Amino acid sequence: MTQAGRQGSPRKSSGRKGPERNSAGSAGRGAPSPRGGGFGAGQRDFSKGGDRPYKAPKPREERFVDPDESPAPQTGRPAAGDWKSGAKPAARKPGARKPGAGKTPGTPGALKPKPRSAAAKAYGTRAFGGERFGQNLGAVRKPSRKRGPSGPVPQSELHDADGVRLQKVMAQAGVASRRVCEEMIAEGRVEVDGQVVTELGVRVDPKTSVIHVDGLRIQLDESLVYMVFNKPKGVVSTMEDPDGRPCISDFVRNTHGERLFHVGRLDVATEGLLLLTNDGELANRLTHPSYEVPKTYLVQVRGPFPQGIGAQLKAGVELEDGIASVDSFRLVDSTPGHVLIEVVLHSGKNRIVRRLFDAVGFPVLRLVRVKVGPIGLGDQRQGSIRNLGKQEVGHLLASVGL
Structure with missing residues (x-):
């Protein structure tokens, strides 16, 4: 193909002829603009469909990176929440939005760890803490945190050569794992027959020994219900x-x-x-x-319930078999025509709660015992x-x- 044919080829043509463009450019130099402005040397009239001017792209704003935070690993995948890639933002943890959530603990601005409760500090590992049923009542008394008794104790009297190691007996009874039981013994939290044991080599007879952990007695007789x-x-x-x-x-x-x-x-x-x-x-x-085990009752009577009756029940009421009283009195709820009261008393006399409220002029409509000693009814x-x-x-x- 000739040079002229190549110039007229539709593939190579841009739709604008060279001579016209040159003539328009030469004719337009110095001519007034239709918009009222003039064209200088090398300028073009863009209002007639000429080439667009080149505009430099705006610089991308870099994301602020906290110097205290560790950089995320480069995995080659699009960043979470990138609108160009279409990736969905990753699910955040509940505390991820808090200031300082991603910082290393101990650094300035990091979240402070939650303080341990007083019970956790005092008792450490709880005896029978792995139970899946029953109510969690904690320890009977605060255990000693010392690494042994204050004075020398002749623990050889408790040792039974034919017995079982104390930590093994405790673990079989469900107190805790054997390793944790050893820690309890070393901390002075275990008593055998009323004597604190701190040696790990002590052997006991499970049939005759009485073992307490934090004041809780371990019941080793499996036949008791x-x-x-x-x-x-x-x-x-x-x-x-x-x-x-x-x-x-x-x-x-x-x-x-x-x-x-x-x-x-x-x-x-x-x-x-x-x-x-x-x-x-x-x-x-x-x-x-003589042991005065407290019992808690919920009492429903007709209302309204005047003030002073509770103090009268606590002070004592004369009954046919002597004076009786309640240990505590608390108004739980009051609705039109009915009042719900909680009373605690240790007396075991027959129908004592009903007779007390009859004596003050408020017969019992409904009576429910909800607790005996430390054992509660709960939602049973x-x-x-x-x-x-x-x-x-x-x-x-x-x-x-x-």
């Missing part, structure tokens, strides 16, 4: 009833073959917590008046029975000096 029964209204507090009325045995599935005792009694119309066990010594102590369903946790058993035994 401890239960809580939420008694409904209309059930008699006996294991058998000659008249055929509903009784406790209708709700108990005694798979152990042991005879169970009901600790105390609740009249037919009273609902709530009733302890069941085959531990005769515990049952006797819980019902004996009415008519159901549950086994106590080992920590709850320890608190119950400690409340009566066992």
